[in-house]
Amino acid sequence: MRLPLSLVFATLVGCRITDGQNKDDTGRIVDTGWCSNIGTYWTEATYTVGAAEYAAALGEDDTLSAAACEQLCRDNHWDAFLIQQIDVCRDDGPDADGDQLIYCHWEEEELCEGRAHAAVARTRRGTGPDPVAAWLARAARAEAGSARAFSVMAVELARFGAPSDLRARCAEAARDEVAHARRMGALCASRGGVVEPLVDHALPDRSLFDFALENAVEGCVFETWAALAAWHQARHAADPELRQAMAVIAGDETRHAELARDLDRWLRNRLEPADHARLDAAVADAFARLEARLQRPLPEPARLTLGLPSPDDAVRLLAGLRAALL
Ligand SMILES: [Fe+2]
Ligand SMILES: [Fe+2]
Secondary structure, eight states, rough: OOHHHHHHHHHHOOOBBBBBBBBOTSEEEEEOOOOOOOOOOEEEOOOOOOOOEEEEEEOOOSOOOOOHHHHHHHHTTTTTGGEEEEEEEEEEEOOOOOOOOOOEEEEOOOOOOOOOOOOOOOOOEEEEEEEEHHHHHHHHHHHHHHHHHHHHHHHHHHHHHHHHHHHHHHHHHHHHHHHHHHHHHHHHTTOOOOOOOOOOOOOOOOOOHHHHIIIIOOOOOOIIHHHHHHHHHHOSSOOOHHHHHHHHHHHHHHHHHHHHHHHHHHHTTTOHHHOOOOOOHHHHHHHHHHHHHTTSSSHHHHHHHTOOOOOHHHHHHHHHHHHHHH
């Protein structure tokens, strides 16, 4: 049985729902959310690089240059796109098996910042005088990117011969995201943050499967997680202005997640069973990547201000979401 996501989210976050929205005892809306964006953090790892890969990275003088070392870090990271900068890269020599140990220390961007799309450059930097302002800058940029994503999706769906209802819902979602971007942009500006402008790519002429793959990962996993995290933020954000903004946005994000599910169903009906298996694998991989990232928290003051779940809570929420969806 397919449960409405609003019910799933409310159950997981512990909210009550009245007429599709959560209200306190006075009827005031208190439990809604927005697209999640968690920020950046510094992290480190020592990668075990195979002898052949290491040899290929060496220069003509058989030494590992700084650039080549950083490239090994990026090549071994699960999603190098998220690496913002690398400040330490070190060759720690071979291990007992003859593989090479490469130590890396880097600044990494959290994911779940809105719906990514092939037509939108994935720049996620945010600038502000403090982590919350920077977070808002990235959130506003992500909302603008989501608006572009849904606009292009509506065009692509027309090319695929999709029903007018699905196209209209994408167009409506794009309008939602424009409003979100404006709201986040205003909050960002009030705190001194700077929102990076969008950089668009050309409209992709891609296959139905590629469209379905993006929707499965970006819509059914990441944007759906973002919607659930948003419910948590709306309930727990220490900043009342943020909670108020989330109250406006959360319901929209839940509809977007439902749209992703409906798109997924329509698309799968037009794909082969082997394609379904590839989509399922991509979804499982996306959930695994998400779970790995949720182990790394934002620093406490910013996390509490923004109402983001702790690592333990996030893993619990994700497990519940996955159980409800799969
Ligand atoms: Fe949004
Ligand atoms: Fe959205």
